[in-house]
Amino acid sequence: MNTLNPYLPFSSKILEVIKHTEKEYTFRMEFKGEVKPGQFFEVSIPKYGEAPISVSGIGENFVDLTIRRVGRVTNEVFERYEGQSLLLRGPYGNGFDVDLYRDCEVVVVAGGTGVSPVRGVIQALSDMPDASDKYVVAGFRSPEDMLFRDDLKAWDSKLNLTLTVDGAPEGYQGNIGLVTKYIEGLPLKEPSKARAVVVGPPPMMKFTIIELKKKGFTDANITVSHERKMCCGLGKCGHCRVNDHYICLDGPVFSYEVAKDFVD
Amino acid sequence: MGYVLNKESFSDLVSALLKDYRIFAPVLKKGAGRFTDVDCVIYDEVKDASEIELEKKSDYASKEFLTPLSETLLYFTEEEVKEADLCEKKVLIFGRSCDLNGLKRLDQIYLDNGLAKDPFYKRRRDLIKPVLIGCGHSYDNCFCVSMDSNRFEEGYAFSVDLIDGEIHSNVLDKEFDSFFKAAAGAKELDVTPRFVTENEVKVEIPDEIPGRIITDDLWDEYTTRCINCGRCNFVCPTCTCYTMQDVFYSDNGRVGERRRVSASCMVDGYTDVAGGGQYRRKNGERMRFKVLHKISDFKKRFGYQMCVGCGRCDDICPEYISFSNIINKVNDAVKKEVNS
Numbered sequence A: 001m002n003t004l005n006p007y008l009p010f011s012s013k014i015l016e017v018i019k020h021t022e023k024e025y026t027f028r029m030e031f032k033g034e035v036k037p038g039q040f041f042e043v044s045i046p047k048y049g050e051a052p053i054s055v056s057g058i059g060e061n062f063v064d065l066t067i068r069r070v071g072r073v074t075n076e077v078f079e080r081y082e083g084q085s086l087l088l089r090g091p092y093g094n095g096f097d098v099d100l101y102r103d104c105e106v107v108v109v110a111g112g113t114g115v116s117p118v119r120g121v122i123q124a125l126s127d128m129p130d131a132s133d134k135y136v137v138a139g140f141r142s143p144e145d146m147l148f149r150d151d152l153k154a155w156d157s158k159l160n161l162t163l164t165v166d167g168a169p170e171g172y173q174g175n176i177g178l179v180t181k182y183i184e185g186l187p188l189k190e191p192s193k194a195r196a197v198v199v200g201p202p203p204m205m206k207f208t209i210i211e212l213k214k215k216g217f218t219d220a221n222i223t224v225s226h227e228r229k230m231c232c233g234l235g236k237c238g239h240c241r242v243n244d245h246y247i248c249l250d251g252p253v254f255s256y257e258v259a260k261d262f263v264d
Numbered sequence B: 001m002g003y004v005l006n007k008e009s010f011s012d013l014v015s016a017l018l019k020d021y022r023i024f025a026p027v028l029k030k031g032a033g034r035f036t037d038v039d040c041v042i043y044d045e046v047k048d049a050s051e052i053e054l055e056k057k058s059d060y061a062s063k064e065f066l067t068p069l070s071e072t073l074l075y076f077t078e079e080e081v082k083e084a085d086l087c088e089k090k091v092l093i094f095g096r097s098c099d100l101n102g103l104k105r106l107d108q109i110y111l112d113n114g115l116a117k118d119p120f121y122k123r124r125r126d127l128i129k130p131v132l133i134g135c136g137h138s139y140d141n142c143f144c145v146s147m148d149s150n151r152f153e154e155g156y157a158f159s160v161d162l163i164d165g166e167i168h169s170n171v172l173d174k175e176f177d178s179f180f181k182a183a184a185g186a187k188e189l190d191v192t193p194r195f196v197t198e199n200e201v202k203v204e205i206p207d208e209i210p211g212r213i214i215t216d217d218l219w220d221e222y223t224t225r226c227i228n229c230g231r232c233n234f235v236c237p238t239c240t241c242y243t244m245q246d247v248f249y250s251d252n253g254r255v256g257e258r259r260r261v262s263a264s265c266m267v268d269g270y271t272d273v274a275g276g277g278q279y280r281r282k283n284g285e286r287m288r289f290k291v292l293h294k295i296s297d298f299k300k301r302f303g304y305q306m307c308v309g310c311g312r313c314d315d316i317c318p319e320y321i322s323f324s325n326i327i328n329k330v331n332d333a334v335k336k337e338v339n340s
């Protein structure tokens, strides 16, 4: 039964730790197997608990988990170093279908740690032969809170990146303002056929979608990713349920056509 | 095959069964009820036929063996993660039609929601055989007939109906015939378990519940009346939610365990996420979430109603909140909505 028990975590080696901010590190974890951007793992620390964490990067023999330290489990994760290991189970959830975004105009709007689950999607967009019709609007609380700085530079050279912060000390050169401010101005040719991906805190998602719809996006062409409390990732614990959907099973990635009817 | 047994032969039967089976059944606890001085019928492992309460409806649901309030899943030592052991003796669970219909709902989530079967549930489920307690009459707050769960006709091992001091049993699982035949004084007779066909309480559930009902002011009343104690969930034969909990032992911090404990969508903390996020702060919203799951959202996903109409949530509520009453209020609100 051991190999069949989905609650039993497996051990995965920490290949590298990438520090973004004081509170946010990416742990590059040894992993071979099928996994998609937008899926998540349960990081499972014996005696401390488990935390669902999105896949922020995928390689031949690794997955990246970008973790913000906020409490019991995540604090404990930050005590580990390269060469040590973590227990994981997963991947869980449906993930993004990157192929959808190949032959159309695309807008990705992501806020804060919401950039993690879509990093794989943005990466795929920037690797496409012609990324001139791909747009990314990424927002962070302040310049210090920025994640994936090296990626941001690389993406900027390949697709249309708008980087913004909610607030910044005097003298800051970049954009200041919420992501919602930059949607109206995107030079899209055919918004009614364009696709959008929106991931971030609930209020950010709500107001971003309002802006996208003003611009002409259809519900069916907007994709969102949701977070809820999760204790299993397997459709059993019930915490993640919204209406007749289990975020851990049917999501976390949903078409807005479906997600617009979510009421918690 | 049917049998009629007097008290002594039922006692013989139970003693013989106890050699092969653990038996979980309703047990009367004096003065342990909703209020002190009120009796309470709980579920417990019994060692003698006289402990089994066949007359009164239990206050708790028969699910406790399958989904204990707290269950250790994994043990952690410094080197390894180990599954907790489980006694492998077979189990008989005594339950009424509502309880046994509830089993299907538990299976639905633990075995058939998503691809993974919950192994900790399954290993318990594989041990049990249900025993049907017939219902000679309806009890306070029951509305099983409206929920179509007043009958349970297949899949029980045998039934027990207490009629005039005698036990009437219909045996469906042939394995048990030998036990009945061996019980001194058991008479063979055709027996049909009793089912109720009418309850005093009736509910009507609308086929479609329009989204607007979610924001109807009918829920507001419960924001003040309900004290979010969660008892309605803990006694419900169809509630399955749990929370994971890790602990380490205070005398040796290097070892510990992971448990799951029953959770309630009415209780604080159920939705808390990092950064202070919380959904459904108001008790009225929690009530709406619970009620619509029981009479609508579960059905949308699985094709049949979740609630089995046992009325236990009404029996236990310290604030006298009636679930059937809420269903009928929802029905009225939907009718009003459709007609306007």
Ligand SMILES: Cc1cc2nc3c(=O)[nH]c(=O)nc-3n(C[C@H](O)[C@H](O)[C@H](O)COP(=O)(O)OP(=O)(O)OC[C@H]3O[C@@H](n4cnc5c(N)ncnc54)[C@H](O)[C@@H]3O)c2cc1C
Residues within 6 Å of the ligand: A040, A049, A050, A051, A052, A053, A054, A055, A065, A066, A067, A068, A069, A070, A071, A072, A073, A074, A075, A113, A116, A117, A226, A227, A228, A229, A230, A231, A252, B271, B272, B273, B274, B275, B276, B277
């Ligand atoms: C699908 C999904 C993907 C996520 N992806 C990421 C990610 O890529 N990076 C990241 O840093 N965080 C992510 N999170 C959030 C992360 O799971 C929580 O920050 C983490 O569980 C907190 O655990 P903790 O023990 O450190 O905090 P705790 O000490 O438990 O408490 C901090 C807070 O986190 C809440 N919390 C506890 N358990 C959970 C849980 N299982 N799910 C949600 N909240 C919980 C608590 O209620 C509390 O409010 C994701 C969450 C979900 C549901």
Ligand code: SF4
Residues within 6 Å of the ligand: B225, B226, B227, B228, B229, B230, B231, B232, B233, B266, B316, B317, B318, B319, B320, B321
């Ligand atoms: S409805 Fe009653 S039993 Fe349920 S949480 Fe509210 S007060 Fe407690």
Ligand code: SF4
Residues within 6 Å of the ligand: B232, B235, B236, B237, B238, B239, B294, B306, B307, B308, B309, B310, B311, B312, B313, B314, B323
């Ligand atoms: S919701 Fe109430 S009446 Fe329905 S099955 Fe649960 S405890 Fe019984």
Ligand code: FES
Residues within 6 Å of the ligand: A229, A230, A231, A232, A233, A234, A235, A236, A237, A238, A239, A240, A241, A246, A247, A248, A249
């Ligand atoms: S996380 Fe447990 S049911 Fe979705």
